[in-house]
Amino acid sequence: MVEVLDDPVGQSLRGAHAHLARRVGDAATYQEGVSTFVAVPVRPTAADWDDLARLLGSGGFADLFSADVTPPASWEPVFELDGFQMVLDRAEPEAPADGVVELGPGDVEEMLALTEQARPGPFWARTAELGAFHGVREDGALVAMAGERLRPPGWTEISAVCTAPSARGRGLAARVTRAAIDRITGRGERPFLHVASSNTGAIRVYERLGFVVRRPVRFHGYRVP
Numbered sequence: 001m002v003e004v005l006d007d008p009v010g011q012s013l014r015g016a017h018a019h020l021a022r023r024v025g026d027a028a029t030y031q032e033g034v035s036t037f038v039a040v041p042v043r044p045t046a047a048d049w050d051d052l053a054r055l056l057g058s059g060g061f062a063d064l065f066s067a068d069v070t071p072p073a074s075w076e077p078v079f080e081l082d083g084f085q086m087v088l089d090r091a092e093p094e095a096p097a098d099g100v101v102e103l104g105p106g107d108v109e110e111m112l113a114l115t116e117q118a119r120p121g122p123f124w125a126r127t128a129e130l131g132a133f134h135g136v137r138e139d140g141a142l143v144a145m146a147g148e149r150l151r152p153p154g155w156t157e158i159s160a161v162c163t164a165p166s167a168r169g170r171g172l173a174a175r176v177t178r179a180a181i182d183r184i185t186g187r188g189e190r191p192f193l194h195v196a197s198s199n200t201g202a203i204r205v206y207e208r209l210g211f212v213v214r215r216p217v218r219f220h221g222y223r224v225p
């Protein structure tokens with residue numbers, strides 16, 4: 001049996017995010033502007049790759065995220081990145097989520113501007129529809145945020161953690177991540193997240209909050225022939 005955390009995109013698209021999914025056969029992806037992540041069955045057949053090609057169209061971007069699958073040789077690699085999947089082991093009592101506010105549809109322009117500046121990973125106009133987002137404002141400006149992304153059963157992924165360059169090193173990332181942790185554990189789920197293995201600063205923040213590495217992962221994406 002595949003553990004749900006080994007297929008977080010497929011588990012989300014079939015479950016909590018089914019209302020945001022587009023699919024052909026057993027291949028699925030998110031609606032335009034939400035996420036580029038795609039899912040195929042854990043052991044995909046040639047027919048599954050054909051379904052994904054039909055779903056994305058020729059020249060489309062197949063963002064396989066962390067899936068441990070290999071597309072046909074004719075699919076041109078676009079990117080590859082080593083990372084870690086981390087899970088919350090024990091919630092540390094420090095870093096209370098003081099001064100953190102919930103963000104909503106009216107904040108999307110500012111969220112896009114902050115992620116454009118801080119580059120935590122992919123964030124598009126509809127990404128915030130995936131879950132709840134929290135942030136910190138200083139003098140009215142959004143300077144830090146974190147939100148919810150993938151939702152395999154029993155778990156919620158924390159994503160888009162970022163702090164404006166001018167506001168770093170003051171514990172803001174820890175605070176917004178803590179707010180996300182509290183919200184997720186408050187509804188009886190466990191938090192997990194993904195981080196590039198080279199992002200040692202973010203990994204330190206997560207470890208201090210009680211996250212531990214569950215497994216190394218490889219993020220990868222391809223161009224559909």
Ligand SMILES: CC(C)(COP(=O)(O)OP(=O)(O)OC[C@H]1O[C@@H](n2cnc3c(N)ncnc32)[C@H](O)[C@@H]1OP(=O)(O)O)[C@@H](O)C(=O)NCCC(=O)NCCS
Pocket residue numbers: 118119120121144160161162163164167168169170171172173174175194195196199201202204205
């Ligand atoms: C990674 C990132 C989110 C950290 O944001 P941040 O707000 O600076 O994080 P914190 O302030 O909580 O922690 C950073 C450091 O400040 C220290 N710090 C926290 N509060 C502090 C305080 N009051 N005074 C002094 N230092 C403090 C922390 O101990 C930590 O130290 P370390 O570098 O030794 O680990 C930020 O650098 C960023 O936006 N990076 C680009 C986007 C990104 O990579 N996001 C993660 C994607 S997975």
